[in-house]
Amino acid sequence: MPVTSPHRPVEIPGVGVYDLLFADLTPQDAARTAVTDSATGTSVTFGELRDRVDAFAGALAHRGVGVGDVVALHAPNSLAFVVAFHGIMRAGATVTTVGALATAGDVARQVTVSGASLMLTVGLLGPAGAQGAEQAGLDTDRVIDLADGERGLASLLSEGHPAPQVDFDPATHIAVLPFSSGTTGVPKGVRLSHRNLVANIVQISPLLMDNGQTRDSVIMAVLPFFHIYGMNVLLNSSLHNRTHLVTMPSFDLPTFLELHQRHNIDFTFVAPPIAVVLAKHPLVDDYDISSLTTVLSGAAALDENLAAAVEKRLGVKVLQGFGMTEASPVTHVSSRGVTPLASIGLPVANTECKVVDLTDPDFSEILPPAQESGLSRPGEMWVRGPQVMLGYLDNEEATEVTLLRDGWLRTGDIVRYDHQGNVYVVDRAKELIKYKGYQVAPAELEALLMTHDSVADAAVVGFFRPEDGEEIPRAFVVPQVDASGTPVTVDGDALMEWVAARVAPYKKIRMVEVIDVIPKSGTGKILRKDLRDLPVTP
Structure with missing residues (x-):
């Protein structure tokens, strides 16, 4: 039998991402600090952020961008990314986020495949954004450098156009179109609706609060916003919880540690490579990061010994989560003081999980949990829930292989689980x-x-x-x-x-x-x- 979530089911609001995050902003919350851009030193409150998002949406609408359009966003973690990302969705358009290290060829392919009609880039990342957009056939007036003094973010916000009135069905309208290789093959556009993102935000936001976040938390945001982990877990869920995000455009250990010390950061999201540095690099001892209480690792499996080394060295609690772009992304999160360090924990609310025996050609055998001790036989993890994608863009064959007709999403990850249903990642099936x-x-x-x-x-x-x-x-x-x-x-x-x-x-x-x-x-x-x-x- 599938393992169902032990968490109380959550009601998924039938709204878009903008309304979930900003529509109920109280005067008290409007005055709270939302984002600090470490590269520029600029901080904005939630009220100021909402106003900038509205102004950006108005500028896009003035240029004819709205429901049915796709806008490519190529920018590092920054206040500019946050404003542009939410401004695009506020205008009713779809965001396709482009990796910061993408080549011009990568950009051209993504712009072409996604059907993007506008490219927003940042020249500090190099010429790939503009060159790729040109290769894809976009006119120069459809390429905007957000850092440009004459045509960029500041200019767009100063135009004073009101945010448009938009109408769409959150369950079917595509909010974001990130690209993922999925379980096999070349990168494919992942169609995530507003409902997909909203569902995952309300599924994980209370778990983050249960696992160490508070409304007074200061969150480190170094994992890239262009990736679904940074996009919906760091950015959107932190905004939903009304915490304070400190953005960092790329990882640099001295700067990373100095920002923790300066801003008293208490909750940090990492990927395993950062955990390795925190556990081993001698430079860590030169900074006071005693404010840090929680480190949550995702994007790849974190070894138990490495997690224990981070906990011991920093005096923090290390947690794990599991997700994939096709699931918006989170399906599992460990619980503070309960989940074994080696495990990604149990399914989040409204989510089912099963482990399928890959030696069965019909995939009909579901492996049972272990007995009182030990772990089950390994198999592929399948998940089902409201956060699961609508499908791949213009790729029915890949969709049918990954997203089955009864709603189960094949993760491509080999896992085992214990008698309580806690999941332990073994490796990617193809690796x-x-x-x-x-x-x-x-x-x-x-x-x-x-x-x-x-x-x-x-x-x-x-x-x-x-x-x-x-x-x-x-x-x-x-x-x-x-x-x-x-x-x-x-x-x-x-x-x-x-x-x-x-x-x-x-x-x-x-x-x-x-x-x-x-x-x-x-x-x-x-x-x-x-x-x-x-x-x-x-």
Whole structure:
């Protein structure tokens, strides 16, 4: 049987995102600080933010942007992003968010596929936004640099056009169109309605408050808003809870720590790579971040030992969440003081979860939870709830593979669960290494490598050995640095022996490469394809 959420069902308001966040703004809340842009030093209250969103929507409407239009937004975490993002939706249009590190070719493809008729970019990210829009055929007057003094954000807000009256069905109108690779294949546009986003906001906002947030919390927002995690968990849910967001355009450890110290940040969202730095880097000890009480990790699985190391070093509580773009994104969140550190917890309100045996060709066998101790057999996690996407843009085949007719969303993640229904992520189904018929989870080996004193970061991928065609685990490691900033020496053979003493024989690492940095996406996911393409060191 599926595992149902233990949380009380929530009522999902039949409104758009703007009305959920701003329509009931009281005078007291209007005066509270909503966002501080760390790059510019600008802070705005909730009332000021609402007024800027309205003014931006009016400027877009004056340019003919409204229901049925798509606007591309290419900007780092900033006050400008927040205003533009919500202004686009306030005007009735759909936002397609573009990754900050996208190339001109990436931008052109996304603008073309999404059908965007306007590009909002920030020149500080480089020329890719403007060049990509041009390659996609947009006229120069349909490309706006938000930082431009004459045509940018400040100019748009000063025009004084009223926000338009718009009419749409929140259940079917697309609010955002982020792009995701999903469980397989190239990036696809994910059609998320206003109801999808609103549902997830009201599903997770009370859980965040139960897990350490308060109305007086100061939240670190370094994970990118263009990604669904930053977009709906950090940005929208924090606005809904009336907390104070401090934006950071990209991760830089000294600045990250200094902002915590200066603003007394108490709740921080991270991805595992940031958790690694917090657990291991000597620079952390040079700052007073004692105000921090809670670290919530998402975007990829967080190892139990790493979570424990962060808790011990910082004196905080570490929590995990699970989500995917196709689920707006959150399906599971751990509970403070209850959920085991290794687990992503239980389904959020109004959400069902089941673990399916992938060896069953009909996917009809649902794996039962474990008994009083231990974990279930591994299988693929499927979820169902109001936060699940409407489908992929113009890709019925991919939609039918991922989103089944009875509403179940295939996550592509291999998990196990305990007798209470707590879920433990093993790895992505497509990332498993098949060695002599055994399945080897890269995440397990990566977590073990990260506990070694000489390793600052690690990734494991499959490598097909030419002599026998066998797929073997190949590790890439980044050396730890000492107090002077000098990388320590990593002995590959010794490291393989160290791992072999701690795992089953079929899980042994059989190649080690020392590199300067593990390639990762903006949200911290390891770019395994980039690693697979690297030549073997002689």
